[in-house]
Each structure stands twice: as C-alpha cells, then as structure tokens.
Amino acid sequence: MASEDVKASEKAVSTIVNLAEEAKLAREGVKAPSYAVLSICKSLVAGGVAGGVSRTAVAPLERLKILLQVQNPHSIKYNGTVQGLKYIWRTEGFRGLFKGNGTNCARIVPNSAVKFFSYEQASKGILWLYQQQTGNDAELTPLLRLGAGACAGIIAMSATYPMDMVRGRLTVQTEKSPYQYRGIVHALSTVLREEGPRALYKGWLPSVIGVIPYVGLNFAVYESLKDWLIKTRPFGLVEDSDLSVPTRLACGAAAGTIGQTVAYPLDVIRRRMQMVGWKDAASIVTGDGRAAALEYNGMIDAFRKTVKYEGFGALYKGLVPNSVKVVPSIALAFVTYEVVKDILGVEVRISD
Numbered sequence: 001m002a003s004e005d006v007k008a009s010e011k012a013v014s015t016i017v018n019l020a021e022e023a024k025l026a027r028e029g030v031k032a033p034s035y036a037v038l039s040i041c042k043s044l045v046a047g048g049v050a051g052g053v054s055r056t057a058v059a060p061l062e063r064l065k066i067l068l069q070v071q072n073p074h075s076i077k078y079n080g081t082v083q084g085l086k087y088i089w090r091t092e093g094f095r096g097l098f099k100g101n102g103t104n105c106a107r108i109v110p111n112s113a114v115k116f117f118s119y120e121q122a123s124k125g126i127l128w129l130y131q132q133q134t135g136n137d138a139e140l141t142p143l144l145r146l147g148a149g150a151c152a153g154i155i156a157m158s159a160t161y162p163m164d165m166v167r168g169r170l171t172v173q174t175e176k177s178p179y180q181y182r183g184i185v186h187a188l189s190t191v192l193r194e195e196g197p198r199a200l201y202k203g204w205l206p207s208v209i210g211v212i213p214y215v216g217l218n219f220a221v222y223e224s225l226k227d228w229l230i231k232t233r234p235f236g237l238v239e240d241s242d243l244s245v246p247t248r249l250a251c252g253a254a255a256g257t258i259g260q261t262v263a264y265p266l267d268v269i270r271r272r273m274q275m276v277g278w279k280d281a282a283s284i285v286t287g288d289g290r291a292a293a294l295e296y297n298g299m300i301d302a303f304r305k306t307v308k309y310e311g312f313g314a315l316y317k318g319l320v321p322n323s324v325k326v327v328p329s330i331a332l333a334f335v336t337y338e339v340v341k342d343i344l345g346v347e348v349r350i351s352d
Contacts, residue, residue: 042344043120044113050337051112052105054329060085060097061325062104066171068318069271081321100171103184107163115156116337119219123148145220153215154208161207162200166191168274203273206299210266214259221255222334248338249331256330260322265315267322269302 055062064084071077078084088096123140126148131138140148157164166187173181181187191199229243229251243251260267273296296302306314 040117042341043117046337046340046344047113047116048109049340050116050333051108053336054112054332055104055108056098056101057332058325058329059101059104060088061321063097063100063171064088065318065322065325066100066168066271068321069268070172070275071317081324084321099173100167103163103167103170103187106184107160107167111156111160111164112333112337114159115152115215118152118155119148122151140223142220142224145223146216149216149219150212152219153211156215157207157211158204161204162188164207165200165202165274168271172275203270206266206270206273206302209299210263210270214263217259217262218255218330221258222251222330225251225254245335245339248335252331252334253327255334256326257323259330260326261319264319264322265303268315268317269299269306272296272306273299273302 061081064078064081067088068078068084078087085097092099123145126144127138127140130140130144163184166181166184169191170181170184170187181190188200226243226248229247296305303315
C-alpha cells in the first residue's frame, strides 16, 4: 500500500514537472514568433515614418527637380533652384510648392518601410552566406552592403512603382496646364483606361538600373562610414560607442550625395519615359501648348534623343535642387529611422 502511495506521489510530481516544462516551452514558443512579428512591425513603422518625414521636408525641391527634368528646352520656365521656387510661389502660391506631395508620401511611406526592412533581411542573409564561405567571424564589407542595398532598392521600387509613375505626372501639372488628373485615384484609373496596365510601369527599367547604385551606395556608404568612425574614433566624434545625431546626419548626407550623383541620369530618363503616352504631356511640359517631342522607343532611345537634341548636360537637369534636396532628405531618413526604432525599443543598427 505504501509503495503504491509512493508511486502515485512520484507520478503526480512527474506530471507537475512535465506540465511546468510544457508551459515553459509553450511560453517560449509563443514569445519568439510574437517578438518577431512585433519587431517586423516596428521596423516597417520606423521606415515609413522616416520616409514621410524626410520627403515632406524637401517636397518643394522635389517638385522643382521634376519640372526641370521634363521641361521643353524651347520653352524654359525654370532657370535654377531659386528662380524656379520663386516662379512656383508666384504662379501657384504656397500649395504649389507641395503639389504632388500627398501622392509622393503615399508612395514613399511604404517604399521606405519596405526598403529599410528589405535591407535588414538582405544584409542578414548575405552575411550568413558569406560566413558559410569564409568563417563565422566574417563581417559585412562595403561591397556586401552595396549588394544588400541594391536588393532592397529593387524590391521597394518594384512594389511601389505605379505610385511613383502617377506621382511624376501629378507633380508636373501647373495652374496653366490642362488638369487631366484630379488626384491619385483618378490618375491611376485614367492611365489604366487610356494606356493600359503596362503604362503604370513605364520607365521601370531605368528606375531599377538607377536604384542599384543609388540605394546600394546610400546604405553601403552610410553603414561603412559609421563603422569606420566608430572603430577609429577620429576628432572625438564617437560618444559611448555610438555616433551623435549631427555626425549621423553628416554620414547620411555623404551617402545621399554620392548615390544620387551616380544614378541621376537614369532618374531623368525615367521621368521622361513616364510622360510618354500622356496626350496632354506636351502642354504640361511647355506650359503654353507648344508641341514637345516626348516619344521614346525605350531607355536607350530616350538616352540617345535627349543627348542628341539637348546635349549631355540635359541628363543632369535639376541636379542642383536635387542635390540640395538629397543632402537633408537621405540624412533625415537614416537618422529618423534609427531614432524611431530606438524609441520603439528595437535594435537601432541597420545591419549587423
């Protein structure tokens, strides 16, 4: 009888222990995926906020850049950054400076969210593959960061390209131009109805080609420059194994300047190809109804005609306002992303 009681007691204790272990495992099992989902959501939110803040801050320069890119050389309305901004203010008022920014934010918020998140995942995957080849102590090199950034840029650009195409057309409309598009939804439906689904991806190829060096260099330069500063600690720029906000802003500005200078000609061609097929594009571009040659048979043809009729310098139309825009925009995007992730309680380093 006693032995049976002992056995029953042992069995009860064993059952309790097993239940405790199962409960512990269950908690851990639930915690891991929940944490992963929460981390992903925080990363996407941080990327979206970074994109919205950085793009809205430079919206007037963004619009002027596009107007300079697509204006007809025989009907010059915008002769530079200061004159262009004054002309928009005089003819369209304060709201004219931010025309198309709503559409731009509707595109850039998901684009930025996907881009930063994709970079994190791509950098982890590339680092894992690199470590399999060279050893577990290997770290991301600038070239590997360039590859991860290129992957992130292609994914983000492809996912949000229709919004970018529509935003480009909305942005170049002026007060004197016929308003074919009344907003994002109207623009999307009009393009689909009059030009077909493929029209939403006009200029996609030069965009993807351009995004490889642009986004790739942005991430590669920013992360590599940060790592170099942390390791070498020059001029007392490092505070407690981390960089100050002004220093990070400077790193972002350097990254944006290098990336946009390399990729800018492709951005010009992309904008021009996005105007092809739009029946009112000529009057939109010239502003006075004069005809404009906007027919291109592809990316190469667009390059050839632009250089032939307007010179090589046409590939860098709008570079000055774009440069003024890129410096604060990219810097704000990187720093805002890291600050928001820090506030949300997520590891703030973009790559390991």
